[in-house]
Amino acid sequence: MSDVVAIRPALPGNVSDAGQGAFNRALAPSRVNGRTLVMALYLLFLMLPIYWLINMSLKTNTEISTTMTLWPRDITFEHYRKIFTDASWYGGYINSLTYVVINTVLSISLALPAAYAFSRYRFLGDKHLFFWLLSNRMAPPAVFALPFFNLYSAIGLFDTPWAVALAHCLFNVPLAVWILEGFMSGVPREIDETAAIDGYSFPRFFIRIFMPLIASGIGVAAFFCFMFSWVELLLARTLTSVNAKPIAATMTRTVSAAGMDWGLLAAAGVLTIVPGALVIWFVRNYIAKGFALGRV
Amino acid sequence: MIKIVNNKAWFLVLPVFAVVAFSVVLPLMTVVNYSVQDSFGNNQFFWNGVGWFQDLLDPSKELGGRFFDSLWRNLLFSGIILAIEIPLGIAIALAMPREGWSVALSLVLMALPLLIPWNVVGTIWQVFARSDIGLLGWAVNNLGIDYNYTGHTLDAWITLVVMDVWHWTSLVALLCYAGLKSIPDAYYQAARIDGASRWAVFRTIQLPKMRRVLLIAVLLRFMDSFMIYTEPFVLTGGGPGNATTFLSIDLVKLALGQFDLGKAAAMSLVYNLIILAVCWVFYTVMTSADAKAERVEA
Amino acid sequence: MARITLDHLAHAYRPDPQGPQDYALKEINHVWTQGGAYALLGPSGCGKTTLLNIISGLVRPTRGRILFDDRDVTDLPTEARNIAQVFQFPVVYDTMSVRENLAFPLKNRHVPRDRTAARVEEIARLLDLSSVLDRKASNLTADMKQKISLGRGLVRPDVAAILFDEPLTVIDPHLKWQLRSTLKEIHRALDITMIYVTHDQTEALTFADRVVVMHDGAVVQTGTPDELFERPAHTFVGHFIGSPGMNVLPCRVEGATAFVENNAIALKQAYPGLPQNQRIELGIRPEFLQLQPKGTGVPVHVRRIDDIGRARIARVDLAGRAIAASVPEGVLIAGDEASIAFDARHIHIYADGHLVPGQPTGAHV
Numbered sequence: 041m042s043d044v045v046a047i048r049p050a051l052p053g054n055v056s057d058a059g060q061g062a063f064n065r066a067l068a069p070s071r072v073n074g075r076t077l078v079m080a081l082y083l084l085f086l087m088l089p090i091y092w093l094i095n096m097s098l099k100t101n102t103e104i105s106t107t108m109t110l111w112p113r114d115i116t117f118e119h120y121r122k123i124f125t126d127a128s129w130y131g132g133y134i135n136s137l138t139y140v141v142i143n144t145v146l147s148i149s150l151a152l153p154a155a156y157a158f159s160r161y162r163f164l165g166d167k168h169l170f171f172w173l174l175s176n177r178m179a180p181p182a183v184f185a186l187p188f189f190n191l192y193s194a195i196g197l198f199d200t201p202w203a204v205a206l207a208h209c210l211f212n213v214p215l216a217v218w219i220l221e222g223f224m225s226g227v228p229r230e231i232d233e234t235a236a237i238d239g240y241s242f243p244r245f246f247i248r249i250f251m252p253l254i255a256s257g258i259g260v261a262a263f264f265c266f267m268f269s270w271v272e273l274l275l276a277r278t279l280t281s282v283n284a285k286p287i288a289a290t291m292t293r294t295v296s297a298a299g300m301d302w303g304l305l306a307a308a309g310v311l312t313i314v315p316g317a318l319v320i321w322f323v324r325n326y327i328a329k330g331f332a333l334g335r336v
Numbered sequence: 337m338i339k340i341v342n343n344k345a346w347f348l349v350l351p352v353f354a355v356v357a358f359s360v361v362l363p364l365m366t367v368v369n370y371s372v373q374d375s376f377g378n379n380q381f382f383w384n385g386v387g388w389f390q391d392l393l394d395p396s397k398e399l400g401g402r403f404f405d406s407l408w409r410n411l412l413f414s415g416i417i418l419a420i421e422i423p424l425g426i427a428i429a430l431a432m433p434r435e436g437w438s439v440a441l442s443l444v445l446m447a448l449p450l451l452i453p454w455n456v457v458g459t460i461w462q463v464f465a466r467s468d469i470g471l472l473g474w475a476v477n478n479l480g481i482d483y484n485y486t487g488h489t490l491d492a493w494i495t496l497v498v499m500d501v502w503h504w505t506s507l508v509a510l511l512c513y514a515g516l517k518s519i520p521d522a523y524y525q526a527a528r529i530d531g532a533s534r535w536a537v538f539r540t541i542q543l544p545k546m547r548r549v550l551l552i553a554v555l556l557r558f559m560d561s562f563m564i565y566t567e568p569f570v571l572t573g574g575g576p577g578n579a580t581t582f583l584s585i586d587l588v589k590l591a592l593g594q595f596d597l598g599k600a601a602a603m604s605l606v607y608n609l610i611i612l613a614v615c616w617v618f619y620t621v622m623t624s625a626d627a628k629a630e631r632v633e634a
Numbered sequence: 635m636a637r638i639t640l641d642h643l644a645h646a647y648r649p650d651p652q653g654p655q656d657y658a659l660k661e662i663n664h665v666w667t668q669g670g671a672y673a674l675l676g677p678s679g680c681g682k683t684t685l686l687n688i689i690s691g692l693v694r695p696t697r698g699r700i701l702f703d704d705r706d707v708t709d710l711p712t713e714a715r716n717i718a719q720v721f722q723f724p725v726v727y728d729t730m731s732v733r734e735n736l737a738f739p740l741k742n743r744h745v746p747r748d749r750t751a752a753r754v755e756e757i758a759r760l761l762d763l764s765s766v767l768d769r770k771a772s773n774l775t776a777d778m779k780q781k782i783s784l785g786r787g788l789v790r791p792d793v794a795a796i797l798f799d800e801p802l803t804v805i806d807p808h809l810k811w812q813l814r815s816t817l818k819e820i821h822r823a824l825d826i827t828m829i830y831v832t833h834d835q836t837e838a839l840t841f842a843d844r845v846v847v848m849h850d851g852a853v854v855q856t857g858t859p860d861e862l863f864e865r866p867a868h869t870f871v872g873h874f875i876g877s878p879g880m881n882v883l884p885c886r887v888e889g890a891t892a893f894v895e896n897n898a899i900a901l902k903q904a905y906p907g908l909p910q911n912q913r914i915e916l917g918i919r920p921e922f923l924q925l926q927p928k929g930t931g932v933p934v935h936v937r938r939i940d941d942i943g944r945a946r947i948a949r950v951d952l953a954g955r956a957i958a959a960s961v962p963e964g965v966l967i968a969g970d971e972a973s974i975a976f977d978a979r980h981i982h983i984y985a986d987g988h989l990v991p992g993q994p995t996g997a998h999v
Contacts, residue, residue: 075430075431076431076433078428078431079428079431079432082428082431082446082505083442083445085502086445086446086448086502087445088464089460089464090449090460092460092463092464092471093459093460093463093464096463104469105469108469108474146355150352150355151352153348153351153352154348154352154353157346157348157349160339160340160345161340161341161342161345162339162342162345163341163343163344163346164346166345167623169349171615171619172356173352173356174615174618175612175616175619176359178563178614178618179608179611180563180583180584181563181565182563182565182583182584182585182587182604182607183367183587183607183608184359184363185588185592186367186591186597186600186604187364187366187367190363190366191363191366206355206358209355209359210359210360213355213356267450270453271451271453271454272454272566273453273566274565274588288453291456291459302463302469306463312452312456313456316451317444317451320444320448320451321440321444324440324444325443327443327450328510328511328513328514329514331510331556332511332514332549332553332556520723520725522721522722522723523725525692525712525721526783528692528713529690529712529713529717529718529787530738530742530786531713540730541727544728545728
C-alpha cells in the first residue's frame, strides 16, 4: 500500500535547479512597464462592465433613469432584498442549482469509468467513440432544443430539474471524460498493477487508491460541469416552464413583464456571477486545462 | 503510455454511451423524421421527401436565402472575433505576470467573464452599451459619436464583437499562458546566449511551443462562435432587422417561434453536419499533432 | 579566447544577505586559464549552477567582479559575453532544421550569409552532424540535440568559453561515453576554455585537466584529478571523490604518531602546532588501507567483504567505526577478526575538516 502512494507521476517542467524567472529576465527591463500597462488596461476592460452592473444594482431606479452617476449616490439594497424575499426570484436560483448539481454528479459518475477505459485500454472502436463524444461537446444546443422538448415531454420529465440535468449531459459528459482522461493518463499504470498484486479488487482499487490520486482532476471536471451547466440558458429555458424555471429565464421574463426594472435585473445578474467567482479561486491553475479539454 | 487491448473496457464506457446515445440518437431520429415531412398543424404530417433540403440549399428560395444569410453572417462573425481574439489573447498571455501574488489575481480576474451565465453576459452589455443608462453608450455619445446598437446595424455588430472579445479573449490568453509556462527556462537562456532578439524569441521559441494550445483555442473559439445564441439573443434579439440573426437564432425562431418543424429539422441537420465536419478536421489535426509530439518524445 | 578571473565573487539570492548562511555562493577567487578543460564538481545545491549562471551572465553577482582577460564583464548581458552554454536538457529550436539551428547565433549577429554557411559546414563536420544538416532538429535523439546545442556555441568564431551544465543527464549510458570523447576531441582540436558542471565524479575526472570541487557554496579544492585523489584538501573531497570514499577517523596526534582510540598509528610527518579546540581527524583512502590476518597492525572486526570487480573491499569496524579497506589478492581471512595496515605515506591529518600540512620529522629525513 505504501508503495502505491509513494509512486507519483513525474512532473514536467522545473528543469533547471537555479532557473527562476528567466522569462522575466529574457525581457529587457524597459518592457516590463509596457507589459504591466497592457495587463492593467485589459483587466480594466474586463472589470468595467461588471463594475457597472454592481453599480446599477445598488442604485435606486430613479437614480438609474434620471442621472448618469459613476457610483451610487444613494446606496440601496432594496433590489437584493426583493430577490431574497420573493419566492419567484430566489426559487429560480434554487431551481438552477438543483439541476446543475444533479448534472454534475451524474456527469462525473458516468465519466469516471469511461475515462479510465480510454486512458488504460484499447478496444474495438475506441477512437471513433472518442470522436463521437467530442462531436457532442461541439453540438449546437439550438439543434437539440426542439427534439429535447418533444422527448422530455413524451417521457414526462418536462419542467423538472431532471430534464435539464439530462439534457446538459449532452455536452458535460464528453467534457468530463476528456478532462478526466487527461488527468488519468498522468498516473502511471504501474500503480494499477501494484494494487492488483497487493490483492485489491478493481472497484476497491478504483475508489480507495485511484480516485484519491486524481482528486484534483475530479475537482476540475466537476467545476467545469458545474460551470457549463450554470451558464447555459437555451436548453434550460426550453425544457422548463413554471416549476423548474432557472434563474436565467426568470431574469429575462420578469424584466420584460415588469417594464424594465433595471436595478432588479442588475442585482439578479450580480448574484449569478457570485457562484463562479467563489469557486474560481480553487481551480485558477487548472482553468486552461479544463477549457482545453484536458489537453494542456 | 502503452495501452492494453481489452474489449471488456466497453463495459466501463457503456453508461456514458447509453446516456449520450439517449440524448443524441433519439432526438436526431426525431429531427430526421421531421425533416422529410410537412405539417399543416393539428399534428397532421405529410411526406415531403428531400423537399426541405432542396429549399434550404437553394439560395433563391425563401428558406435557402434566409439560411445562407445567417450562415454568412455567422462565418463573418467567427472570422472577425478570431482575427481579434487570437492575437489579443497571445499579447495578453505575453503580458501576464509570471510570479508573485499578481499571477493569482490576474488569473482569477481574467477567468471571471468566462463563468458568467451567457444571458447575463448579454444583459451586462445590453445595459453597459445603452446610451441612456450605460457607461459605454453614454461615453461614446458624449464624444459626439451617434451610437445606438439597437438602431444601427454597424453599431450592433461592433457591440456584439466587443462583447465577445470581452467574454472570450481570456480563454485564448489562459490557454497561451499555459503553453508559455511549459517552456523550460533553458530555452530563454539559450536564446540570450545565441543573441536572439525579442522578436526572434517569440518566433522561434514561444510561438512554436504555443502551437498546440493555439490550435485548441482557434477551434474552440470557432465552434463556440459558430453556435452562438444566448448573448446576441439577449443583446440585440437578432436585430436591427435580421442584421445579427445567426444560425442558432434563426433555427430557434423557426422551430420554437413559428413551429415550422420540417424546415427547422432540415436546417438542424445541415447545421449539425457542418459542425460535425469542422469537428472532424479538429480531431484529425489534434490527434496527428499528439502523435507527432509522442514520436518526438520517444 | 580568454582567461576567466573570478575576483572576490559572492552571490546571495536574498536582497540583503546578513551572514554566510545567506550566501548561495561564498566568496570565490579563481582564475581559469585560456584553453583549459575544467570541471566544477559538487553535489546538488552546492552552488555550482549559480556560479555557472554568473559566468554566463544570467545571474548578476551580489559582490565581486568577473573578468574575461582584463575586461570587466560583471555588468555585461549574456549576449555581449563571448560565452556559449550547453544545458542539462537539450535546447534546440524545434521549427528549424539542424542547419538553421547552427546558423542561428550567426544570423542574430548579422554575419554575412556565405561566411555563415561555410562555418556551419565546418562545425557540422567536426561534430559529425553533416549527414543530418537538413533534417528537422526536433526529430533527432537527445545526444544529437546536445551536439547541436554545442554546435551553436562552437559556430561563433569569437567564443571564449563553453559552459556545460550537466550535459549528459538525459543521454543513454552507452552514448554518454561517446559524447564525452567527442567533447575531449573538440577541446583538443579547438583552443577553447571549457567549464563542465557535474555531480558525477567519473565525468569530472575523465573530462577535466583541473577539477574545482564545491561544497556548501564554497570552493573546497582545486586540483588535477590525481591531486584530488592523493591529497584531498578537505574531508568532503575525500568523501566525495573515490568509491568508496576516504575513511575519516577522529584521532589525537602526538609527535609523529596518531592515536585512534588507543591504537597507535605511525605517521610520516609531525604535526606540532595543531589547533587545540578543533576536531582533529585522520584520513586515509581504502586503497592504502590493507586488510591482513589478525596479529600485526590495528585489530578490526570484519563485517563483510564486497567484490567490486577489479578489487575486493572489506567493510570493517575499527573501535566501533565503520571503515573500508582493500583486501590484497591472496589474503584470506578466517572468522571475523582481522587487522589492518596503514600506508603511512598516504595518511592525512585534518583539523575541522581542513588538511593540515605536516612537518618532516628530523629523525626520518
